[in-house]
Amino acid sequence: MVSNTPVEGDYFLLELASRVVAPLVQPGQFVHVRIPGRNDLVLRRPFSVFRAGDGLLSILYKRVGEGTQSLSELPADAALDILGPLGRGFPPVNPEKLPVLVAGGYGMAALYLVAERAPKKGVVMVGGATGKDILCVADFERIGWEVRVATEDGSRGTRGRVTEVMDAYVAGMEGAAPEFFACGPMGMLKAVAERAIGGSWTAWISLDRNMGCGVGACLACVQKVRDESDGPTWARICKEGPVFECREVIWE
Numbered sequence: 367m368v369s370n371t372p373v374e375g376d377y378f379l380l381e382l383a384s385r386v387v388a389p390l391v392q393p394g395q396f397v398h399v400r401i402p403g404r405n406d407l408v409l410r411r412p413f414s415v416f417r418a419g420d421g422l423l424s425i426l427y428k429r430v431g432e433g434t435q436s437l438s439e440l441p442a443d444a445a446l447d448i449l450g451p452l453g454r455g456f457p458p459v460n461p462e463k464l465p466v467l468v469a470g471g472y473g474m475a476a477l478y479l480v481a482e483r484a485p486k487k488g489v490v491m492v493g494g495a496t497g498k499d500i501l502c503v504a505d506f507e508r509i510g511w512e513v514r515v516a517t518e519d520g521s522r523g524t525r526g527r528v529t530e531v532m533d534a535y536v537a538g539m540e541g542a543a544p545e546f547f548a549c550g551p552m553g554m555l556k557a558v559a560e561r562a563i564g565g566s567w568t569a570w571i572s573l574d575r576n577m578g579c580g581v582g583a584c585l586a587c588v589q590k591v592r593d594e595s596d597g598p599t600w601a602r603i604c605k606e607g608p609v610f611e612c613r614e615v616i617w618e
């Protein structure tokens with residue numbers, strides 16, 4: 367590991383030297399992390415890769431339970447056992463469309479590489495309960511993306527939900543059709559999907575689910591999806607996902 371520093375509230379940025387995994391990472395993929403020194407925490411914890419390059423890989427994580435609490439206490443010289451990169455990430459941005467990224471909380475982490483590697487700049491919309499849940503705005507601005515913020519308590523950006531910001535933006539759009547890339551809570555993803563389906567736009571969404579093995583073996587992470595003949599089937603979020611086009615998902 368290289369650094370493990372608090373960012374804002376309960377959010378931390380962990381950077382590690384990784385000559386093997388970092389060059390392989392595609393936007394939206396994740397790493398499965400063993401929590402060091404915690405033999406009682408048998409299961410690894412999944413985290414989206416935030417940044418990857420130059421032999422370094424970083425994750426942006428929220429302290430929510432025992433694993434992330436222990437992670438937040440690790441010194442910078444600790445070694446970390448990670449598996450990855452795992453899962454099917456976001457496809458390349460379609461250069462004929464306008465990329466619109468929509469994030470809730472740490473969902474920003476999964477979207478940064480989409481923006482960094484996109485052939486054109488677009489807009490990022492990020493929402494959270496309070497200003498403390500709004501992360502990485504400066505990182506996106508530094509690479510030339512416009513960022514629009516919404517918080518439920520109005521402490522930063524527009525008061526309300528990120529999907530309201532998205533509605534206002536789309537209503538005023540001219541020219542290229544939007545292509546959405548979204549990561550955040552399930553309710554937000556469903557709202558993005560409804561809008562994309564209603565407007566006949568493409569929306570790539572990254573699902574978040576508690577995981578077991580992270581490599582497709584245990585079926586702890588299944589999601590009901592449509593198969594090629596439109597019938598219901600199950601997909602493993604860790605293997606066939608975490609990213610799906612929103613029409614693939616059966617929303618219940």
Ligand SMILES: Cc1cc2nc3c(=O)[nH]c(=O)nc-3n(C[C@H](O)[C@H](O)[C@H](O)COP(=O)(O)OP(=O)(O)OC[C@H]3O[C@@H](n4cnc5c(N)ncnc54)[C@H](O)[C@@H]3O)c2cc1C
Nearest residue numbers: 411412413414426427428431432433434472475574575576
């Ligand atoms: C593909 C993927 C990418 C992710 N990327 C990130 C990321 O970039 N940054 C980040 O902070 N977190 C991310 N997560 C969520 C992260 O894996 C969990 O927050 C973490 O495993 C919690 O571990 P813990 O031991 O601290 O909490 P636990 O003690 O295991 O759980 C604490 C609480 O968090 C809930 N929880 C556990 N896992 C999840 C989950 N996957 N989603 C929602 N709630 C959960 C539990 O139900 C419980 O209420 C991602 C999850 C997935 C599936």
Ligand code: FES
Nearest residue numbers: 578579580584585
């Ligand atoms: S976590 Fe085991 S199959 Fe997905």
